Amino acid sequence: MNLHSHVMMPAIKVIARCGYVAKGVVYLIVGSLATLAATGLGGNNVGTKEAINHLAGQPFGSVMLALLGIGLLGYAVWRAVQALLDTEHLGHGLRGLATRLGFLISGGIYAGLALYCANLLRNAVTGSTSTTDRTAELMSHPGGMLLVLAIGIGFAGVGLRQVWRAIKRSYLKNWHMIEMSEAQQRLAxxxxxxxxxxxxxxxxxxxxxxxxxxxxxxxxxxxGLGGALNVLARQPFGPWLLGLVALGLMAYAIYCFVNARFRDVSR
Structure with a gap:
């Protein structure tokens, strides 16, 4: 490791850990509101931007919004570092490049959420654009339908990869397991x-x-995310399905917090 890497790594580690915390906060809000909706105690099925709006409306909302925006920007930077510097050692094969492209896209999404936080702080947001509006905008351009099709396939591919990671337990290789107690390992x-x-x-x-x-x-x-949760709610045994997934999104938030504390961000 050269001198430049020695200087950069501590900063990258802080950026990555703050980013995971911010991402976890967003999913914790989404999951909590969906859980309340599933149990009939209030709440709504919302997406990430609506979750940020909810946070902004709380006491000290501006302070929390600023911290969240900084954290989300940090996560975007960490994703860019993963993609461009190949910290996961994925290589230049088709699979590796596809995964690294996914890191870049993920970084772009969270950079957009960080910008959304900044716009809220400046009171510059007059209304969030819906998934339907964004899709219609894409379709209006030449080749737009193919792009939407590719994005849809990409989302489905990410979904399958998430389930596969849960089955294969591939996330374990990224954790400093030696720093975790047995109880922490089981919970994580x-x-x-x-x-x-x-x-x-x-x-x-x-x-x-x-x-x-x-x-x-x-x-x-x-x-979008909120619409997908609404789809679940309309199915037979909808409240149970919604509750199961909503609690799962809160569990995903815990996963993000585990990454913030125990993930090896040097690779």
Missing amino acids: EAATRWGLCARGAVFLIIGGFLVVAAIQTNPSQAQ
Whole structure:
């Protein structure tokens, strides 16, 4: 490791850990509101931007919003570092490049959420654009339907990968297991497997609706995170399904917090 890497790594570690905390906070809010909706105690099925809006409306909302925005920007930077510097040693093969591209896309999404936080702080947001509106905008351009189809397939692929990671327990190689007690390991594993499966199911639903929207040339078919949770709620045994996935998203938040504390961010 050269001198430049020695100087950069402490900063990258702090950025990555703050980023995981911020991401966990967003999913904790989404999961909590969906859990309240499933149990009939209030709350709504919301997406990430709506979750940020909810946080902004709380006491000391501006302070929390600023911290969240900084954390989300940190997560975006960490994803960019993973992609561009190949910290996971994925290589230049097709699979490695696809995974690294996924890191970049993920970073772009969370950079957008960080910008959304900044705009809220400046009172510059007059209303959030819906998934349907964004899909319609994409479809209006040449090749837009193919792009929406590709994005839908990408979401479905990420969903399948999340479930596969839960089955294979591939996340274990990223944790400093020696620093965790046996009880912490059991809790982290249980939360992670549940959380990855729940997030995977939601991403599969989002991807499926985007694919349908592209095939039918109908952007109104597209659904975001909140829409996917609403779809679950409308199924037979909907409240139970919604509750299971909502608690799973809260478990995914715990997974993010575990990463913030125990993940090896030097690779």
